[in-house]
C-alpha cells in the first residue's frame with residue numbers, strides 16, 4: 037500500500053498515520069525526518085540539503101524528489117509507505133509521479149483529512165505540549181487556566197509558539213493556498229479519499245479502513 041496522507045495542520049494526520057503504520061506495517065515517511073537523516077548521514081544528498089538549510093533557503097523540489105526516491109528504496113519501504121508532508125504542491129506531485137514511474141511504483145491512495153478552517157483554529161489553539169516528551173493535550177480556555185502535568189512523565193505543559201492563534205491561522209491559510217490544489221490533482225487521478233476529519237478519531241479511522249479495504253480488493257482486478 038503506497039499512501040499519501042495530507043490535511044491542514046491540526047487535521048489529525050499524525051494520529052491517523054500512527055494507526056496506518058500499525059495496521060499495514062509500513063513506515064510513515066515525513067519530510068523533516070528524511071532531511072535530518074540525510075544531513076546526519078553526511079551523504080552527497082545530505083551535503084546539498086545542509087547547504088540550502090544553512091543559507092536559510094528552501095530545499096528545491098528536484099532535491100526533495102531525489103531524497104524521497106532514496107528513502108523509498110530502503111528495505112522497510114519495499115511493501116509500502118505513507119508519505120507525510122510531501123508533496124505539498126502540484127509541481128511536487130508531478131515530480132513524485134515521474135520518479136515513482138522510474139521505480140515502477142505508484143501511489144495507491146491519497147487520504148485527505150478534510151476539516152473546516154474554524155475547527156482547525158479551535159483545535160490548534162487549544163493544543164498544549166509536554167516540554168519533556170512532546171505528548172499533546174487539548175484543553176478548553178477555562179481548563180487551561182490551571183494546567184495539569186503530563187500524564188506520561190509529569191513534565192510541564194506549555195503552548196508551542198506555532199500553536200498560538202494568530203500563527204495557527206497563518207499556517208492554515210498557507211496550507212489552503214498551496215496544498216489545496218492537490219485535491220484536484222489527485223481527484224483527476226481517481227486516487228483521492230476525501231475523509232470527513234471532523235468525526236471522532238475512531239470514526240475517521242474506521243472510514244479510512246473501509247476505503248482502503250475497497251482499494252485492496254479492487255487492486256487484483258486492475
Ligand SMILES: [Zn+2]
Nearest residue numbers: 166169186191
Ligand atoms: Zn511528557
